Amino acid sequence: MIPFAVSLLDRLTTPIAVITETGLIEYRNGAFEATFGSDASAWLKDASRMLAGERGWLQGFFVDADDEPKTLDVEIEGRVYRVDRIMLVAREESRAVALSFDDVTAQREMEQAKSDFTSMVVHDLRGPLSGIQGTLEFVLSQEGTRLDAMYTDLLNEAQRESERMMGLINELLDFSKIESGNFVVEKEPVRIAGVLKRAVRSLQTVAARDEIFLVTAHGRDVPMIIGSVEKLTQAVINLVSNSLKFTPKKGMISVGAQVVRNGDTPDSIVVTVTDSGMGIKAAELAQIWEKYKQSGNKSLRGGGGTGLGLYIVKQIIEAHGGEISVASIEGVGTSMVLKLPVKRSTGASGGWPAVG
Ligand SMILES: Nc1ncnc2c1ncn2[C@@H]1O[C@H](COP(=O)(O)OP(=O)(O)OP(=O)(O)O)[C@@H](O)[C@H]1O
Numbered sequence: 595m596i597p598f599a600v601s602l603l604d605r606l607t608t609p610i611a612v613i614t615e616t617g618l619i620e621y622r623n624g625a626f627e628a629t630f631g632s633d634a635s636a637w638l639k640d641a642s643r644m645l646a647g648e649r650g651w652l653q654g655f656f657v658d659a660d661d662e663p664k665t666l667d668v669e670i671e672g673r674v675y676r677v678d679r680i681m682l683v684a685r686e687e688s689r690a691v692a693l694s695f696d697d698v699t700a701q702r703e704m705e706q707a708k709s710d711f712t713s714m715v716v717h718d719l720r721g722p723l724s725g726i727q728g729t730l731e732f733v734l735s736q737e738g739t740r741l742d743a744m745y746t747d748l749l750n751e752a753q754r755e756s757e758r759m760m761g762l763i764n765e766l767l768d769f770s771k772i773e774s775g776n777f778v779v780e781k782e783p784v785r786i787a788g789v790l791k792r793a794v795r796s797l798q799t800v801a802a803r804d805e806i807f808l809v810t811a812h813g814r815d816v817p818m819i820i821g822s823v824e825k826l827t828q829a830v831i832n833l834v835s836n837s838l839k840f841t842p843k844k845g846m847i848s849v850g851a852q853v854v855r856n857g858d859t860p861d862s863i864v865v866t867v868t869d870s871g872m873g874i875k876a877a878e879l880a881q882i883w884e885k886y887k888q889s890g891n892k893s894l895r896g897g898g899g900t901g902l903g904l905y906i907v908k909q910i911i912e913a914h915g916g917e918i919s920v921a922s923i924e925g926v927g928t929s930m931v932l933k934l935p936v937k938r939s940t941g942a943s944g945g946w947p948a949v950g
């Protein structure tokens with residue numbers, strides 16, 4: 595190496611080393627030596643070996659030979675380092691990687707604490723809110739005790755707002771799970787027709803109150819898929835409540851499911867939520883999936899939301915191996931399209947039964 599380049603690397607405060615596939619250090623800068631000592635061979639040996647059938651993390655940096663940069667969080671001697679591959683040095687006799695090591699222990703601990711705190715608070719908010727909802731429901735359901743019309747209106751309003759708050763809380767809870775990597779989707783057989791029915795049923799009163807015609811339609815031959823009933827229902831509810839927010843009175847929302855076949859074999863199920871609402875500007879379409887992203891559209895029923903809804907829907911659908919897309923024309927309406935793969939079971943029965 596050119597002497598001046600070497601002294602430059604030595605002045606950097608980030609540990610940098612060139613390491614071979616077998617864990618030998620070909621070069622280390624001053625910061626590397628100061629951080630890990632002159633003998634880093636112990637953990638490097640482990641990192642370069644197969645341990646219990648798993649490749650050590652160092653090996654990971656050699657896996658794809660292309661020059662794509664690669665980053666990995668690695669625990670070394672009780673601290674967490676973000677290891678970045680600066681370059682892969684491929685020579686005839688051996689290969690080596692130039693790696694930099696950033697100590698991110700404090701940062702990762704902070705992120706973890708923040709996300710644990712958020713999930714805990716959000717989770718704990720649900721308890722008292724369910725209590726309030728239960729109370730309101732009870733009071734409103736008391737026939738005979740004729741409440742003054744004014745009070746009934748006020749109580750209805752309170753109920754509506756508490757529903758919205760519950761929606762926000764659930765959204766934040768899911769969001770914090772996604773962010774902390776704890777978002778797991780159960781694997782059970784799911785009847786999509788049932789999912790649509792549940793989602794629509796839970797929003798039928800809201801639709802009726804807003805004078806919106808909400809319908810479902812699905813073929814009789816929609817096969818089962820593997821996934822989470824609860825998460826998929828929630829995804830459809832999110833889409834329908836968006837439609838409800840952005841569709842004027844006397845509008846229509848239709849929720850449907852169809853099978854896409856490959857020859858005779860069901861390949862995927864396409865679920866669509868279509869509304870006759872205000873639509874989304876073409877320029878804004880690409881960004882609606884991003885977290886906290888809200889387009890210029892103003893909700894027709896008050897309540898701004900957080901802009902997390904579609905982000906969460908996308909995560910749910912992708913966790914099922916599916917895709918989500920949108921078609922929208924301003925002033926005409928919006929159609930959200932979910933494509934979910936039908937995985938055939940490998941058993942003799944050959945696939946899930948069709949359900950009507
Ligand atoms: N059916 C729709 N019709 C018109 N605009 C829509 C529709 N669905 C989504 N959008 C636009 O996309 C934006 C993002 O939707 P998203 O569900 O992520 O957030 P939100 O509904 O504003 O808030 P949240 O769902 O978190 O309560 C919305 O703010 C809205 O502008």
Ligand SMILES: [Mg+2]
Nearest residue numbers: 836899903904
């Ligand atoms: Mg939404």
